[in-house]
Amino acid sequence: MTDGERAYRRKVRDLVQEVSGEQMREYWAEQQAVGGDRIFPWAPSAHKLLAERGLVGIDWPAPWGRGATSSENYILSEELVGSGFPSSPVTSSHANVRAIIRNGTPEVVEEHVPKALSGDRRYADGLSEPEAGSDLFALRTTAVRDGDEYVVTGSKLWTSYAHEAEYVSALVRTDPESTRHRGLSMLLIPLDAAGVDIQPVWVIGGWRVNQCFFDAVRVPVSNRLGPENEGAAILSAGLADERSLSFGGTDSRLLLARLLHRFAGAADDLDDSDLEAIGRFATRLEVERMLNISANAKGARGAESAAAAGSMGKLYGSELAQEFAQWLNELLPESIYRTEWGVSVDDQLAADAEWFVRGTVTMTIAGGTSEIQRNTIAQRGLGLPRGA
Ligand SMILES: Cc1cc2nc3c(=O)[nH]c(=O)nc-3n(C[C@H](O)[C@H](O)[C@H](O)COP(=O)(O)OP(=O)(O)OC[C@H]3O[C@@H](n4cnc5c(N)ncnc54)[C@H](O)[C@@H]3O)c2cc1C
Structure with missing residues (x-):
């Protein structure tokens, strides 16, 4: 680690230690009250505790975050988990928001990022599908252009947090003639849109993931991140970030x-x-x-x-x-x-x-x-x- 990273660790440790035992107990009580099907990394009290200390979205580009490196993000995660927070406040939704800032239009950024910072908007990752997990590029969910909208049809499986989040960042096929990684786009799909159905899938440990069904769901074209058919590049950046934790x-x-x-x-x-x-x-x-x-x-x-x-x-x-x-x-x-x-x-x-x-x-x-x-x-x- 560099001297700067070591200094950052000391700063974060001090900030995290400001969280009193009582606040931490309140946070855990909130987690226990909501139960395994409702666990979300941004349980309001945890989000507030972190946001007040400038620890939400540290790796988002300025002016929203401070463009922290993945090493600093790792340090933050280590200090949080070592103090009793779950690791997820710095992972999950955060990578989706980073992708929005890097690839969304100014209007999309303005619409989403302040709400993500305040904890009012959360995002699930819609990558895996039935028959397309490890072999992700075999995915079959399609988005067909109709004027200013895409019509999305298909399903996503193992979608953590979809039952709590407001949006899913979904990788979908926008070029029906394409194969594998070509012809895919990343779309922000509102989970309260007509035609979205979210069903629970329970995994060992009492943790809920989901299957999300999309039946001709209409999504504005402006909700696409980055150029059409080039969603695979956004995906690669996100996966690399995830594995650095x-x-x-x-x-x-x-x-x-x-x-x-x-x-x-x-x-x-x-x-x-x-x-x-x-x-x-x-x-x-x-x-x-x-x-x-x-x-x-x-x-x-x-x-x-x-x-x-x-x-x-x-x-x-x-x-x-x-x-x-x-x-x-x-x-x-x-x-x-x-x-x-x-x-x-x-x-x-x-x-x-x-x-x-x-x-x-x-x-x-x-x-x-x-x-x-x-x-x-x-x-x-x-x-x-x-x-x-
Ligand atoms: C708790 C949990 C949360 C998850 N959350 C999300 C989420 O939020 N969003 C999301 O999109 N996905 C999520 N996933 C999905 C996860 O990414 C996939 O389960 C994973 O990528 C494996 O895909 P699969 O389950 O389809 O298994 P498969 O790909 O069908 O694999 C089955 C078996 O075959 C092996 N295998 C497959 N291909 C190869 C190969 N080329 N070489 C050698 N062995 C191979 C695998 O290792 C595995 O043992 C989650 C999964 C879990 C368990």
């Missing part, structure tokens, strides 16, 4: 710190094999941090190896988090099985560890599966040829 490592480090706190002065209560495991996990979690920091530094320099480095961090972190979560649940014999958010428990660490073991299951899938990350590392990092 930690997938599970930062949350694991917080749980490990809480475990060490519990056993401080009582190491004799642990077996030698547990102590050795703690040492190994602490070391590997630090390796995960270094991989992410290195990927971000490479991204900031525009290095070609940044894509493979981002995939290495995502692969290593998500698989390590699963292993750590399983070990932690075996270590805490009082582990409590929660079926829902908000069930009050005596042992919050055991309960959080139990939630984490389920939450980590999806980490090797969401944001691109481990196999896809390995393909990226092989092709873009090691220069190996594509498989047949």
Whole structure:
């Protein structure tokens, strides 16, 4: 990290530590009250706490944000998660808004960004479809031009937050003759438009994602981001940003710190094999941090190896988090099985560890599966040829 980035970490740490224990408890109470189907990264109190400190949209271009680098974004995420916030306030919707600022018309920017800053407008990511997840460019949702509008027909699957957001940034096919990445466009589709139907899909851990159906939904052409048929470029920038954040490592480090706190002065209560495991996990979690920091530094320099480095961090972190979560649940014999958010428990660490073991299951899938990350590392990092 550069001196500037280290200084930024100190500044963010001070700002985050201004959030009192009471405010943090209020925030968690709000999360528990809304439950797993309503979890949204911008729970109003969390958004307010961050916005007041200038920590919303730091990587959005000026005048909306301060054009922070992905390294600074990573630092912010690490400091937030380390203080008990979820990582999502700096990920999810933020990348969509960044794409709006970079690619929207001045009117679209003016209409959306102030509301995003105040927390009044939220965005879901509409990329994956049935039969088009890893193979995203096989997507079949179409947008046919009719005067000043597109008519959108098709469906998106696994759309996190669609039931809470006001808009989905959807990648759709605008050139019916095109194949693969050509002929795609990014459209902002209002989720309250006629012809939109949002159905829940529940994943392990009690988390709700969605399937969004679009039945001849009319969307103004001005809601398109960037030139027609060139949406794939906007997508690539967004995916690179997503992979520059930690997938599970930062949350694991917080749980490990809480475990060490519990056993401080009582190491004799642990077996030698547990102590050795703690040492190994602490070391590997630090390796995960270094991989992410290195990927971000490479991204900031525009290095070609940044894509493979981002995939290495995502692969290593998500698989390590699963292993750590399983070990932690075996270590805490009082582990409590929660079926829902908000069930009050005596042992919050055991309960959080139990939630984490389920939450980590999806980490090797969401944001691109481990196999896809390995393909990226092989092709873009090691220069190996594509498989047949
Ligand atoms: C909790 C969660 C939240 C999500 N949120 C969103 C969201 O907000 N927006 C969104 O657009 N998407 C979202 N997704 C979707 C996610 O991006 C996809 O699930 C993921 O890309 C995999 O696609 P798929 O599920 O269609 O699996 P498939 O692509 O069908 O893959 C099935 C299996 O085949 C393997 N495989 C596929 N292709 C290859 C290959 N070329 N080489 C080797 N193995 C391969 C995969 O690794 C996997 O094991 C979310 C997913 C989850 C689980």
